[in-house]
Amino acid sequence: IRFKVFSEDMNNASRYCTAAGESRPNMEGGTRVCRRKDVLTAEKKSMILNQVLPRAIKLHMDRLHIQPFTGPVVLPNFSAGTLCGEFEIPSSHHTTGVSGADMVLYVAAAPTRYYTHAWAVACFALPDGRPVAGVINFGPHAVTDSEFSVRIAAHGIAHALGFEYFYFFLRNMTQTIPEVRGKKNVVVVSSPKTLEKTRAHFNCTSAPGMELEDEGQGTTASSHWKRRNAKDELMAGGAGAGYYTALTLAVFEDMGFYRAQWDMAEQMPWGSNSGCELLTEKCLTNGVTQYPEMFCHAASKVLLCTSDRFAVGDCDIVSHLKPLPVHFQYFADPRRGGFLDDKMDYCPLIGESQATGCIDGRADIMPGSRIGPSSRCLKGVGLRDSIGLTGDVCAEVSCDNDTVSVRYLGDETWHACPEGSTITPTGPVFVSGKIVCPRRIEVCLCPLETQCWR
CATH class of the missing domain: 2.30.34.10 (Leishmanolysin domain 4)
Structure with a gap:
């Protein structure tokens, strides 16, 4: 798969932070006041364009094959108020187009919320539905020359390549499954390859498919794997190890646009060979878990590794103000559970403490x-x-x-x-x-x- 990258927004000083206190577009239709850490220094710019992005692109190039697109990619004018319309696109891309590319990526480095490392979306697809253009915005405050940042970028690029609920739905890849872990229903990707690889990863022959996220907002949530089940996968919500496993490769192959290089699939420890119970039962019962490598039950006196090994931290566990819903009650005390923000169905896990990466x-x-x-x-x-x-x-x-x-x-x-x-x-x-x-x-x-x- 051939990528072409354009970074007009990183060459125009009115489109990124040059000093604290400035107001700059956030590429989401609004503005943000720049903090010192939002400043796009020459070093950060080089890090994004010469280190992080090329390595993230290579993760996809090594794993996804595609029928090369022969003509130039000619982009429409994206309307104001859309995410894609916020990015600066050379005028020639709307007329003569971009040749020699299967994916055209527009990159910016506008300030983001402190917990947003980067975000990306698909912008334009061919008549057969295949995405050929996308945008990605890096929050300069979060970029480091590390595998962590590379995986965050690769996650974003995957959204631009079509890892979005919109595409799953259009291509009839999902199913709604009733009565899962006490929930009314959950949505899974049940297309053939994804079903096969889900069953293999969890060692569960009855899994109906790979569950999508139901916490968070709207389709943003459902465009990710359920974090409770696949926390360290590339396409789980939230930053982490970002293992590019057969689960994500399978989705791309099931879309019909890509062919996966299966021998390049990475092995994710989270949930590996867990059996069906991880997917169907509570993560803890009366404060006891079958998966001590994944979930915890009490605060520790010392720092412990997070499952992705990118940080030390402690058990994210708290006494909530009200009893949790019955299907999220894992302890004798119905108010005790994990953090809502962890998007883990209140399953407690070792979480990074403030500044312990x-x-x-x-x-x-x-x-x-x-x-x-x-x-x-x-x-x-x-x-x-x-x-x-x-x-x-x-x-x-x-x-x-x-x-x-x-x-x-x-x-x-x-x-x-x-x-x-x-x-x-x-x-x-x-x-x-x-x-x-x-x-x-x-x-x-x-x-x-x-x-x-x-």
Whole structure:
């Protein structure tokens, strides 16, 4: 699949933040007052156009094949008030068009809400329904030169390629299933390949399809996988590991426009081989879960790894003001449950605390952690620094061929860390304890490292 990228909005200083206090278009029909972190510096601009976007595009190019579009892509004039109409499109694209592309992408870096890393939509489709143009806006405050940002960009591009409820509905790919986990109904993608890959991932031969999100707003919600079931998948709602699994590849193939490169599918630990109960039953019953790697039941005294290993955090659990709906009650206390904002049907999970990301967190609140673009969270057993127990910690991770190596805080040496073994850290930081070597698929996203890792 051939991409062509245009970034007119990143070359016009009235379309992005150059200083705090300015007012700039937000590309959603309104304006935002710029904060210092919203400023598109030369470094951030280069990061988006030369690092993050090319790597995100490559994730799709390596996995999706398409019948090349022979003619130029000639775009209509998008009406004011639409998202696509907010972006600056060269006038020639409306007349002579863009040649040699299967997807034309228009990129901006306007300020976004603090919790929005980036967003994207499809803008224009061929008569057969295949999307050929889209827009993506990066919030400069959230962009880092990291795999985390690459996956967020790849998620957005997938929406532009047609991963949207509108297309699922048009192509008759969905079904409404009644009485699921006490809900009146849920919507699933039940087209053939998606059905097959859903059943394989969860090891559940009776799954009716892959469930779509029902929390959040409107079709934005239903254009993502149900986060409770697929939290770390590329097309789950919310930022995370972004594993490009067979589930998302299957949707693209079922659309009829793309052919998937199946050997490039990534393996997501979340929900893998869980059995049907994960999809049909409560995540916890009386405070006990069958899936301790996924869900938690109480706050911890130390920091713990999030499932995507991009952060340390604690169990997102709270006592709500009112009893939760019966089908979301997982504890003896009917008010106890996870956070609404986690979009997990109130299932509690280890969530990133404020500024505890392995890539860009605050060292002063992350004892024992080494922070940087290639850092991931590793489990600690009895790890102590001079002050006390540290819990789990972030360390730099390097993935080569078959080996995983780690570099922890206080030691500049890379240590081989084969799955199933432990490392006993030495140096000035740790006084006792061990670091548990991770499963390779939990820290090295790609099946073939050279395909998508730095």
